[in-house]
Amino acid sequence: MPSIKVALSKPFAKYIAKKIKKWSSKPIETQHKVFKNLIAEAKQTAFGKDHNFSSISSFKDFQNNVPVRDYEELKPYVERVVAGEEDVLWKGKPIYFAKTSGTTSGAKYIPITKESMPTHVNAARNAILLYIHETGNAKFVDGKMIFLQGSPILDEKNGIKLGRLSGIVAHYVPKYLQKNRMPSLKTNCIEDWETKVDAIVEETINEDMSIISGIPSWVQMYFEKLIEKSGKSVGDLFKNFNLFIFGGVNYEPYRAKFENLIGRKVDSIELYPASEGFFAFQDKQDEKGMLLQLDSGIFYEFIEAEHFFEDNPKRITIADVKLSVNYVMIISTTAGLWAYNIGDTVQFTSLKPYRVIVSGRIKHFISAFGEHVIGKEVEQALREATENTSISVNEFTVAPQINPEEGLPYHEWLIEFENEPENEAQLIEGLEASLKQQNSYYLDLIDGKVLRPLKITKIKKDGFQSYMKSIGKLGGQNKIPRLSNDRKIADSLYQFNLTK
CATH class of the missing domain: 3.30.300 (GMP Synthetase; Chain A, domain 3)
Incomplete structure (x- = not known):
């Protein structure tokens, strides 16, 4: 007999799938709406005034007024936000800073606003719901779920909370999943990674784990410790483990090793989250690439990677992208990032709907x-x-x-x-x-x-x-x-x- 959670998840998944199909089938129109909203909302910010947002009515106007920047070039504005100033990059103040350790910039403070925060949470939720809608498999919602992530303990800077993105998102796990979620808050707050994984093994080894999520290299470490302690494969230990959710790196180099550690094949969902935004997720089990999130307060531009380091390389929108070309992805968002180079390169695997794979880093x-x-x-x-x-x-x-x-x-x-x-x-x-x-x-x-x-x-x-x-x-x-x-x-x- 399926639980209430399982029974309710299927109609909800159908509803979300219908909503996603609506905007993904009108991609150009969807992005145009996002663009217009971004410009309108930020006209009175310091950045908006400095870049003539009040006179921007087209993508070409935007290009002429707003150059592509990376974190270092946007840093003078970010520092004003960090210092506590309002209405700098986005209206008001951010509710969080996602703190990342940049390789070239030292610590980076990426703003997250009340408008941008829900998109991080909803995209991860929608990825699971589309999987339920496609496969009809919802039994896993009754099992235990683990998300290998950073500590949810947040610091504060001038009234704004800051921490790692995964630690921030941990505060937004829906109530109906809290009972099933692992590890415990105490374990999740452990800073030393090896100590944390050992504690997670102790907590989960006798549980009915159904979903395991995290960056493959660190999940591998967790799996190896489970096998070492139990003497069983992960699949034997967790009979109902049938869904692996991952992001951050390509799973393919790990797939054979994982199937060996698990002892069988399991379904997987690939996500493309970053501190700057949740950009895409795998919407079909049998399609290559992840569905680009065009309705999440993010306006996308693309520059061919081959020409990126030239003077004034051509910036295009999704209307002009082509399959299998290596593009640097540029974003403008409801968090107040404008024509921002996140450093990732992507390739399109489908244009109906728009799906991407992450092909690398422009610096890597x-x-x-x-x-x-x-x-x-x-x-x-x-x-x-x-x-x-x-x-x-x-x-x-x-x-x-x-x-x-x-x-x-x-x-x-x-x-x-x-x-x-x-x-x-x-x-x-x-x-x-x-x-x-x-x-x-x-x-x-x-x-x-x-x-x-x-x-x-x-x-x-x-x-x-x-x-x-x-x-x-x-x-x-x-x-x-x-x-x-x-x-x-x-x-x-x-x-x-x-x-x-």
Whole structure:
């Protein structure tokens, strides 16, 4: 007999699906409404006055008045908000700052307003509801759910609460899910990640877990500790665990390892949340990409990544995007971010409706020799090269080796294997073939003897976790870049090198 929660979830899921279909089937009109509302609401702010919002009536006007900025360039305005000033980037004051540890800017304070906060919560909820509507599976709402996240303890700065986004969102879990939610508040407040995961294992090992959610690399750590303590696979331990929700990184490099740890396949939902906004979520189990949230107070612009570093690169709206092109995503939001470069690159997998995949970071690429290799390409290469093999990879990153002791330069792949390749040369051959097929620049550099084929450096078991711990970034929302254009990470990982 299904519970009341299960019974009510299906008509609610149908209602939400209908609402989403309504705006997703009128994407240009939806974005136009969002744009007009943003400009109207912010006319009297300091930013709006500085950028002539009162005279903006078209996208072209907006482009002419508002340049693309990253956090550093928007920082003078943000600092005024942090100092307690009102009506700076958005009307009034934000209700939170999502504090992030930027790699170039130190601590970043991303405003969250009363208008933007609901979109973070509703998007995650809607992703689950669309899954229920599509599959008819709602039994999991009666089981226990765990969301591996940052501490919900919030600090305060000039009357505005601040913390990590996942910690802020933890305060908005609907009441009807509170009873099912794990871990306990006490455990969730533990700051040290390893201590926290150990406590989560103790709390959950005898529970009926049905949904597990988090960044794959940190969920993997939780799974391994569960198996170590129980001697059972995760699937045997949690018989009703059938839905994994993840975001932050591509799941594909982890999929084979996860299926091995769980002992069976489980459905998954991919999310695309960030402190700056909740941009997309997977709306169909059998479609590639995530549905772009066009009705969430976010106006999107796109710049082709290939031209991003040119003077005045062309900014376009969703009306002009094309499939499979690598775009830098630019956002303007109800949190008061204007023509803001969040640093992510995306590619469209569908235009009816608009679906995207995250292809990487505009700062995370390798182009030491003009090859323009991006995150999506190295992840796809690893997936293709290890398909139908026993090779299993825990973690990896790629960096250029510009000045080798001998021979031509090359790309170095630092890989922590779960199951090592029997034939490393064959793996390298597979990686090379995939990269050459995906990236003509890389092919030309190899064929032109500017680069030699890649090299693999094996990293010890848990080496990546040890590295993240050594830089104070173990757990939470922290993740290893898939590739870098310098050797900072690669050289630091050498202390965890198996082949030294």
